[in-house]
Amino acid sequence: MLSIGTLAKRTGTKVETIRYYEQIGLLPEPERSRGGQRRYREADLDRLAFVRHARQLGFALEAIRELLVLADDPHQSCADADSIxxxxxxxxxxxxxxxxxxxxxxxxxxxxxxxxxxxxxxxxxxxxxxxxxxxxxx
Amino acid sequence: MLSIGTLAKRTGTKVETIRYYEQIGLLPEPERSRGGQRRYREADLDRLAFVRHARQLGFALEAIRELLVLADDPHQSCADADSIxxxxxxxxxxxxxxxxxxxxxxxxxxxxxxxxxxxxxxxxxxxxxxxxxxxxxx
DNA sequence: GGTAAACCTATATTAACTGCAGCTTTTTTC
DNA sequence: GAAAAAAGCTGCAGTTAATATAGGTTTACC
Incomplete structure (x- = not known):
């Protein structure tokens, strides 16, 4: 399990930004340590790296949210996925x-x-x- | 001479954004009509289109400012231009x-x-x- | 087991716009 | 050529996407 600081370092993101993404629902709420600190898994790292790269390419958070929905459940609706x-x-x-x-x-x-x-x-x-x-x- | 609205329409920019770019010095202060309204020339359109496209590509305004300096005077300093x-x-x-x-x-x-x-x-x-x-x- | 580094929440500030209020100028239309 | 509608003006408040700060807690390491 990764601390928020490790996740930040490994994706080139500020710790504050990670908490912000959680707050607006782009990243899921992670598990917590007994003391209440966030603990992440590798999949969270992938998701965050995706968001950061997409942002660097100029995609708005809403567009990224859309792509993440696609990634989360591509089976859901083929027509939707296709149009997005x-x-x-x-x-x-x-x-x-x-x-x-x-x-x-x-x-x-x-x-x-x-x-x-x-x-x-x-x-x-x-x-x-x-x-x-x-x-x-x- | 183009009105700010025409410039906005032709570059897909909001009128407010054009005034904002002028305020922060990315676009030069244009001429004014007798009544005080902004009047632009074709060169301003190019400059604005450049800024908008660069923004869409994810460049920060400061990076764009740098590229514009390059465009405004590439002779100035070859070493500077090269490193930028x-x-x-x-x-x-x-x-x-x-x-x-x-x-x-x-x-x-x-x-x-x-x-x-x-x-x-x-x-x-x-x-x-x-x-x-x-x-x-x- | 003590202390420094990292984390926590909550709030404030910044960057890059965007929108609004209240008024003036320009354009259009009769 | 006057009046009404559209577009523009300034100044300021609001939004998005972070980023920073304050004041306190937890974790890591010697």
Whole structure:
């Protein structure tokens, strides 16, 4: 059984954040020691790592909650799972294409810098395009 | 010249958020109409679109501020630009690999769902791995 | 078995927005 | 070209997702 501090260290999360996630119901209430301290198992570590990574990728807690529901019970409703998965996949693919563009531009800048001559920075142009946005928000 | 509402609509941003970005210095103070309303040009649209996309990708406003400094004046200091670009690129690449993993898992779920049988959901496992994290936060 | 590190709850603060109140400007429509 | 509706203004309060702090308890280790 892991203490909250160990869990925190192993996932790169603040102890306070773990308690916060429990409070809002993203993490289940763990067992407690006789003295009342939280005791976690490996599965909690997986769940927390998932939440942290998803957050780093820009998913809102509500979207993460949705994905966790999927993970908790994928049998429940195939139609639901499918629609959630499709929606999330669309988001993921959009993020991927933007990240790739940004990656290429940063690589170009580093390359040019090696030649002592960063002619110009096009990171703006790279993420400027919002053709897809138009379909997203009118 | 664009009104704040037009800018908002064209970038999928709330009007309040645009004013907030101006307040914290991410967007320059725009010109004003005789009556005192904000008037923007196309360049402001690019800048705002960049900020929004970067936010969606999970970059903190401070990281975005850094990228904007790079965009505003890449000549300024090649060493600075290089170190910022390298640091950001590392982040981007980490995000890319996690997003790819999530993409594959969501595709698999949708695929299985089509066969009316989501055997199990492995989104958790997909983002669980935190080998890189260990190097990030001890 | 004592003490330092880690944990507890509860509450306050921060970051990044979001919404509202009360008023002014701009646009539209007759 | 006037009036009414839509959009904008400032200033401030509220929300989300944490993060920090205060004051006290439990656990780990010599």
């Amino acid at each position: 998965a499709r929606r999330q996949l669309k988001q993921v693919e959009q993020r991927l294409s933007r990240l790739r563009a940004l990656q290429i531009e940063l690589q170009r800048m580093i390359e040019e810098c090696r030649g002592e001559s960063v002619s110009e920075c096009r990171v703006l142009e790279v993420l400027r395009d919002h053709a897809e946005c138009l379909t997203e928000h009118g | 670009a390298r640091r950001q690129l590392k982040q981007v690449e980490q995000r890319l690999s996690r997003l790819r993993a999530l993409q594959i898992e969501l595709q698999r779920m949708i695929e299985e769902c089509r066969g009316e049988s989501v055997s199990e959901c492995r989104v958790l496992e997909v983002l669980r791995d935190h080998a890189e994290c260990l190097t990030e936060h001890g």
